[in-house]
Amino acid sequence: MTERTQHTSSNPRLVSPLSATLGFSQVIDDIAATAAERERDHRLPHEEIAKLKALGFGALRLPSDAGGHGVSLRELFVVARDIAAADSNIAHAFRNHLWQVEAALKRREHPFHARVLELTAQKKTIGLGFVESDVRAAGARPTKVLTRLEWDASRDVYVGSGEKPYATGNLYNDAFTGVAVESRAGRTVQYVLERGAGVSNDDDWQGFGQRLTGSGTARFHDVTVPPAHVYPADPPKSDEAAPWGFTFHQVYLTNCIAGIARRVALDGAGVLRARGRNFYHGEAAHPTDEPVLHALLGRIRAYAASVEAIADRAADALQRAWDAYGTRDEYEATLAATLAASEAKVVIDDLAPQIASWLIDLGSGSVVSRIGALDRHWRNIKVIASHNPRLYKERLLGQNLLSGQLPPTGAFF
Known part of the structure; x- marks a missing residue:
């Protein structure tokens, strides 16, 4: 991992030091500030996505001398999670493009993939x-x-x-x-x-x-x-090549959910600060002084941090698989990444909706108004999680542990 991702903070924040270094702070902040409004008004984020394209989000993985920022795969997930924390719709919309860039970087000598990289260098996105x-x-x-x-x-x-x-x-x-x-x-x-x-x-x-x-x-x-x-058409893979070519898709979606979990924690602090009065049976005159609400906010923070850590584990495994591409370690590293992605999905798909539900508990009746659109977090988590249901991931993980059963190789697992 490069120096760019070594800076951490004990306090959760919307934008990571890496995104700030790359020049994405302002646009991510702006996206976050208007996310609820877009949700209420059903305003498609054409302008926001155009700004991210112009800054080179779609070309992050290209070398700097080829029109990109030269970030690692692991670093790509850091920036994508920041964007998901601001608005998961926008991060999700880039997934298919970013996967094609990954495939093209591995096969850049093929003219089809060279064309994908050429368009990407022009700050265009490809569906x-x-x-x-x-x-x-x-x-x-x-x-x-x-x-x-x-x-x-x-x-x-x-x-x-x-x-x-x-x-x-x-x-x-x-x-x-x-x-x-x-x-x-x-x-x-x-x-x-x-x-x-x-x-x-x-x-x-x-x-x-x-x-x-x-x-x-x-x-x-x-x-x-x-x-x-x-x-x-691409030539068929050799018998020695790793057959799991779509793990990126799953890790990316799970990473988006981790971004939503972070946003729930940040929104939780905002909800507590904004509450004007406490329940009459509370222990403090104001919600910001209420111990039971402090505890719930702490639980949200801790669970959100755990979700991010599990997503990081899957992203790290995918980075190792990328690093092993074309070597004798590729098969085992890619298999490990697929299993890590499945493990992350099973856990995060369970935890993240609960975290979003606790946000409503924290704010009680003061946050159920459609104006704040805080229900979007739970809804967005559940819709992202519906991709490639975790029930099948759970089954595979159990079978693999018992008998060594290998994961399916298709794009829809």
Whole structure:
């Protein structure tokens, strides 16, 4: 770990020293200050996300001489958690882009991944164009939104159409990637499609939490892809390579929940300071002097700190897996990261909703108004936690301990 992440504080705060060093303090503070208002008014955070792009959040992992900040994977999670503490919707909206950057950094010699890094260096973000084929089928894998790219000789471009539901972040993204069959040779290809004519996004996501992630339906109608942005498919992995390629997704979401837990602790202190009167059967005239409320705030703080520590453990394991990429230690390090991610999810998905509930206990009737939108913390936690349910993580962890059963390798575990 570099010096940038060694500075710690005994007192929880919204912005880490690392984010401050990288120049993100003001925008994170501003995002936090307006989060409740956005929630109440259902105002999509286009402006806030644009500011983070301009500061290079989407390019944090690129080397400084390639348009980025050169941070480690572990440091990326530090900054992402700060943003999640400010507004978990915004942090969540970047997940698919950041995962693609990670994949591209490992395979940058391939022209498809080189294009992803080129767009990222331009401070653009890239969404996914995959969709699950049949949610009713056990083990269903993602298929293609643009199932075919038809060659249009009159314009020297490929043309395709398709829809992607649950297109998290695509409302804010500048380009999209996917896999399709191209018509001329009938081969499977990868493509990069930049936003333009024929691309639209509907804000039709109906979740009770994470309402501003842009997780509605992305539509692609007769979009054109120049042949220069159609690439060969990635070669298959060798038998020795680690098969768990999607642990980043889970650690990132769990990291977002850890950010919400931190925000609950900070909001708890604010709630207690703002309460104007105590219950008549309390022991102090003012809530800020009430011992039982001090104790509850302390419990919230301690549990939130524990959640962050467990998330850090998973992020550290993922960093070790990254460091082992391409070495003989890759398999074991990647397996360990997948198991650590599962352990973190099981514990955090249990603890974090309880922490958010204690916030309501702390404020009592003075915090249930929709104006403060404090209920968003519980709702957002539960919606993020619904990704890849912990019940299956629990089962796998037990099976692995008993018999050495290995985790599934698909993106939806």
